[in-house]
Every structure is written in structure tokens, then in C-alpha cells.
Amino acid sequence: MLDLRTPPTHPLVAASILSADFGDMAGDCRRVLELGADLLHIDVMDGHFAPNLTMGADMIRGVRRHLPHVNLDVHLMVENPGHYVEPFAKAGASNFAFHVEVCETFKPGGIDGHALIEKAHTLGMTAGIVINPPTPVEALEPYLDAVDLVLVMSVNPGFSGQSFMPEVLDKARWVSERVNRHTRIEMDGGLNPQTAPLAAAAGVDTMVTASALFGSDDPKAVIDAFHACGLP
Ligand code: DX5
Numbered sequence: 001m002l003d004l005r006t007p008p009t010h011p012l013v014a015a016s017i018l019s020a021d022f023g024d025m026a027g028d029c030r031r032v033l034e035l036g037a038d039l040l041h042i043d044v045m046d047g048h049f050a051p052n053l054t055m056g057a058d059m060i061r062g063v064r065r066h067l068p069h070v071n072l073d074v075h076l077m078v079e080n081p082g083h084y085v086e087p088f089a090k091a092g093a094s095n096f097a098f099h100v101e102v103c104e105t106f107k108p109g110g111i112d113g114h115a116l117i118e119k120a121h122t123l124g125m126t127a128g129i130v131i132n133p134p135t136p137v138e139a140l141e142p143y144l145d146a147v148d149l150v151l152v153m154s155v156n157p158g159f160s161g162q163s164f165m166p167e168v169l170d171k172a173r174w175v176s177e178r179v180n181r182h183t184r185i186e187m188d189g190g191l192n193p194q195t196a197p198l199a200a201a202a203g204v205d206t207m208v209t210a211s212a213l214f215g216s217d218d219p220k221a222v223i224d225a226f227h228a229c230g231l232p
């Protein structure tokens with residue numbers, strides 16, 4: 001299985017199943033993986049942190065059953081990610097990424113992010129910290145040495161198909177100056193063959209794509225275009 005801690009030789013394509021066919025989930029996932037997608041990105045939303053309800057442990061378990069060897073990158077857009085760390089690990093999640101906006105270092109009464117990262121590691125997952133477009137990048141600072149992945153959102157969480165926000169590119173640059181080569185820098189939202197090169201130039205090495213990939217008549221060309229972006 002792909003290990004996110006291993007520095008990649010080309011940008012990794014994380015296919016976001018939010019735009020897959022929910023009636024043929026395993027089939028749709030298998031197709032994009034056969035075409036070259038490197039991992040699957042699973043968007044979990046609770047209707048509070050993000051204005052949408054999506055999926056949870058049952059989806060992770062179902063995808064894992066059909067695809068035992070794929071890295072499942074789970075992105076939790078929820079108020080209480082700690083509630084899900086054990087169930088998601090048991091269901092087969094590979095990476096557990098939660099938002100800095102729910103952590104006590106950012107909001108009083110928030111969760112202990114360091115304890116959650118440690119717990120994810122103890123349960124055999126890698127761990128990621130995620131930042132929303134309006135949040136100052138310095139909020140990430142306390143977690144940079146502890147996580148395996150930093151996810152910079154390039155849309156506000158909630159839905160696939162939104163437009164890329166180029167103003168977040170500076171955040172990726174800021175992160176890339178501070179993490180070592182075993183930490184992935186991921187971007188999520190509005191990535192397509194036009195915007196992916198901008199992300200790569202800013203230091204992004206893991207690219208999430210939902211609508212541009214699953215909505216394309218030629219998904220292989222989309223994956224190839226992401227892979228062709230050089231790494232800095
Ligand atoms: C947004 C989700 C994204 C979304 C990306 O809240 O976190 O992963 O699926 O969709 P696109 O690639 O269509 O912008």
C-alpha cells in the first residue's frame with residue numbers, strides 16, 4: 001500500500017469519491033485506480049462543521065472490503081473528529097486528517113489535536129491536519145512536526161465542483177518551507193489540469209480531485225495531466 005511518508009516521484013492523485021457514482025462506488029473507484037489514481041480521498045461531513053452530510057465508517061468499510069490495498073485518505077470536516085478515530089481505524093482508514101479549526105490551539109474549548117494525532121498513529125494510521133481558506137496559516141504551526149500530511153483547502157468545505165481559490169497558494173508555499181520530505185502537502189478543491197500546475201509550483205505533492213476527474217469523459221487524461229505537473 002502507498003505510504004504517504006515516502007516522498008513521491010510525481011504528484012499523487014487522490015480521487016475524491018464525493019463525485020463518484022454512489023450506486024456503483026467500488027466500480028467507480030476501481031476504474032480510476034486502474035487509470036492511475038494513487039489513492040482515494042473520503043470526505044466525511046457532519047452537517048455542522050461543513051454544510052453537508054456525506055459519509056462515515058460504513059462507506060470506509062465498504063470501499064476497504066472491495067479494495068484491500070488502496071490508501072484511504074479520510075478528510076474529516078466534523079466538529080468532533082475524536083469520536084471517529086477508532087471506528088475509522090477499524091473500518092480501514094489509512095490517513096486520518098482533521099481540521100485545525102476544531103483544535104484548542106485555535107478555538108477555546110476545542111479538541112487536543114496532539115492527542116488525536118498520537119491516537120491515530122497508535123491505531124496504525126498516518127495523521128493529517130487541514131486548514132480552511134479563511135484561517136491564518138500560522139494556526140498550523142503547533143502541528144507541523146507531528147503530522148504526516150498538511151491539507152490546504154482551496155475551497156470552503158462542503159461540496160465538490162467549486163472554483164479554485166488561488167489566494168491559498170501562499171499557504172502551501174509557507175508549509176513547504178517548514179516541513180521535511182516525509183510530510184505530504186495536499187490541496188483540495190477546484191483542482192483540474194489548469195489549476196494543478198499552480199498547486200505543484202507552490203509545493204503541493206498530493207492533489208485531491210472530485211468533479212474534474214469523475215466528471216470527465218477522459219479521466220485518464222486528467223490523471224496524466226496531474227501526474228505530469230513537476231514536483232518542486
Ligand atoms: C470539499 C471536499 C473536496 C471535494 C473536492 O469540501 O473536501 O474533497 O470533494 O471537489 P472538487 O475537486 O470537485 O473541487
Ligand code: ZN
Binds near residue numbers: 042
Ligand atoms: Zn476533501
